[in-house]
Amino acid sequence: MNLILLTPLDLAIAATLVVALALISLRLSLGIEGKLLIAALRTVIQLSLLGLVLKFLFVQSHPLLISALAMFMLFVAGYEVMARQQRRFSGIWGFGVGTLSMFISSFSVTILALTVIIQAEPWYSVQYLIPLLGMMLGNTMSGIAIALDNLTQHAWQRRQEIEARLILGHTWDQSIREIRRNALRSGLIPIINAMAAAGIVSLPGMMTGQILAGAPPMEASKYQILIMLLIAAGTGFGATAAVWIGAKRLFDDRERLRLDRLGKKRA
Amino acid sequence: MGSLTLKQFRAPLLEPIDLHLQAGECQTLSGPSGSGKTRLLRALADLDPCAGEVSLNDQERSTFSAPQWRSKVGLLLAESGWWLERVGDHFKQPQTELFEQLELPKEAINWEVSRLSSGERQRLSLIRLLSNQPQVLLLDEATANLDQANTAKVEALIADWRERHQVAVLWVTHDPQQRKRVSERSWLIESGRLREVS
Incomplete structure (x- = not known):
């Protein structure tokens, strides 16, 4: 170095x-x-x-301290997802949908990367865990925030269409399928674009950092490829979970569209 | 064939309602705007949460799944919703004789939804609902966007349909003449209560 x-x-x-x-x-x-x-x-x-x-x-290097920092990062990311919603779910769900989805996706993908791919010793080594988790959370957060915002906005704007389908005997799942699909697509487009442009239009931050720190360019490339792929998977899984949980939350046990579960529109 | 029974049914803005609609019977409901007519129909169709009992042919609503109930207790809202580009994409099995009865061409099935007039939307959404073979009809100002001639056609279609299929009809209307033409019993909402109109 x-x-x-x-x-x-x-x-x-x-x-x-x-x-x-x-x-x-x-x-x-x-x-x-x-x-x-x-x-x-x-x-x-x-x-x-x-x-x-x-x-x-x-x-x-105490596991408890490291997990405390990881949870702190998760909660801040969860708050950010909530803050970016124009129509957020009311109550604990406003914070819960994004946080739970990020927990499921970012944590599992990061742990998988640390234990199976990088094989750090110990796997919770701060040097690897915190930067990896930070990058995962940062990107997954954006994807989930966009997807959830798209979901709730369109459910609100297209309530007449959703209810028209419910009236005709469609299930909640059929009635919101297109809106859910579009919401998920909107959450995934930024990471797809980022992957397509990586190395040509932009030199990704992590690779830049490693090169500045003196790492061999090929090693920095490999790490960056790994991170981009993990971020894509994490964002995809996280946005899928968030949109699924969010869409389900828009209906009650009698499959009624419950827009009263969303708060007022914020500027 | 379907009858609808309400026991201490609680819809928003209204006091508990006891009501029975026999198979093949039509009852109308009127009242000032904002008195809770549409919300009652929405609650009966299980679109909004509500308390009390409602049953179809003496079978309580909770024994049906929500989609089953809504297929059988069909609601026609004043403003219809369409989610695909072509009219025909919204039908499972369009019944061509219904188009004829409302004097809509068969080609209407290929029309673009975005080019429909409000009257066409209303008539096509009625055909869409009837094609679903409901056992009870809840109609919310079913002829609000129609001229006299088309209103008469819709009234004739519903009268014919309820006689042939023995469906019970609860019809929200503001028109006293229509009330007399189409129903056996009429109700008026006054201060949150249903009062029978003679």
Whole structure:
């Protein structure tokens, strides 16, 4: 490894570029300078804290602490999925649908990768588990958020069609099938596009990071391929689970469309 | 053939209802907008949660699966829903004689849903419902979008259908003349209660 260590001054130079961008925003009356600076500040604080936490966990390596961090990441991702819904499920379901789906998909795919493919020792080794899980959660989160949002929006807009089918004796499953299929498709398109463009249009973040850290390019490629495939599978399984659970939740035990289980539309 | 019995049936906005519709009988229901007519029909069709008892031919609703119940207790809403491009794609087995009775051409089966007028939608959704062979009909302003001539055709079709198949009909209408023409008994919703109109 021949990693060039960054000094606070190096980061400060990068930060001045963002400050310059904020000044341009101010000059052009874009009105986003405040948001930009806060987001940049959050990046600095959140990533520094993560660095400190990981440094601590590298030393401790206690399974309980590692699982606590993993659960924290899961809950934050679950909250993000909920926050991105224009019509979220009311009550615990608003948080539960996305969180449960991510738990099922991201955790199982990550554990499979660690135990069967990478075979890290121990499998919960912080160096592998946390970055892998982070990438899985980050991408799965986007896919699930898009798919769930699409599902609830269309169920609301097309309630007349759904109920017309129910009236004619169709089951809940038949009545929402097209909407569910389209929702799932919308959740999967971003990762399909990302895979199609990988290496040609964009140099993926993880590969970039490994190359910067001095890893041989072919090794970095292999890791990136692995991650992209895992992310695609995780997003697909997660979005499928979320859309399935969400669609089921839109109907009660007498197969009535229950849009009252969705909250009010948010801007 | 179907009769419908309500015992202490609780629909939104309404006090508990006891009502019996014999096979082949038509009863109408009227009342001001927002008084709960449509919600009663929706609750009877098991589209909205409700309490109390409702049975078809003395068989309680809970003994049917929801899709079975809705196939037998057919609801026609004032605004019909269509989910595919072509009219015919929404029918299991379209009955051509129904098209003739409403003076719609047989080619209507190939029409695009997006090009239908509101009156055509209403008549085609009635044909779609009847093609499903329901035993009870719940009609929510079934002729609201139709002119006089087409209203008469729809009334004749429903009268003929209920006689031939002995289906019970509960018909929501705002038109007092229609009420007299089509039903044996009429009900008016007043302050959440059903009052029989003589």
